[in-house]
Amino acid sequence: SLTSLVSPTGALKRLRSPFVGTSAQRTACLQCGYTAAIRHFTFDSLSFHLPLQTRQSLLECLLTYTHLDTIDDFNCQRCSVSKTLAQLEEQILTESSAADARRLDRTGTKGRRQGVAKAHLAKLQKERDTLLRALAENNLEDASMEKIDLLRSGTSQRPTRCTKQIMFARPPPILCVHFSRSIFHPSGQTLKNDCHVDFPEILDLTPFVTGQLETQPRQPLTKARWVPSPSTTGPDAATSTFQYRLQAVLVHRGSHSSGHFITYRRARVDQASEQWFRISDETVDPVELPQVLAAGDAYMLFYERITPQDMHLRSV
């Protein structure tokens, strides 16, 4: 009720949308092995672009989404710092030998210009010390580094290869999946991708959820608790802690520019059983689960996170 949302102090409790989950993303350089801090993002739905093929499963979409990818044009912070440091060392060497030469040559420039050169050398040495400390402490995103021109104007930073992976850190109570079915044809036309999507009643997200985090670039972000494959007989209740049950399916019939939406959803009919319904405008018909799972032209899927206790509730 509304009153239960108000705490004794009168402040409204912060309500978290049931669709909101958190994902974790790791980017790691293959040249120096540096892994930047694992970044977390919130999401309220997953959007999968369907391939131009006749059939694809939700499992394949999830495997592609969480795959450990290799990216070629990555600007690694650690590689930039190392390269900048080498350039600084070289510049410091050149400038200090020039200063030594001036000291020996008594007829050389004196006074203000010498003072400027000395100050510049001190600035370079300070920058070098900052970079050395950052490398030693592996604290490469430090604010003090922002003042240093890491790419040293005039030099082009060569991109390195990195691995990138995204997984779920905190899966949402309700998982909303959207399938992008738009095909942008070179002629300027937008067409609908009729790819058939296979999806299960019970979805196990456990293999895609982070556990202990791994920082080695070639290792997955988290070692899989079990490896999902289309031939896997099904989730094992003992090892699966992130199980979801299909709650609703939105289907689009027709072409890209016109058509009709229908919804399949399940509803509780009594204490122990539930029923699936097909809803098309004002027409509501009871249907069987196999008919729902055969709706290959799904546009959106809604899965509700369940506990092992919920498993007794089976659709009728």
Ligand SMILES: [Zn+2]
């Ligand atoms: Zn690197």
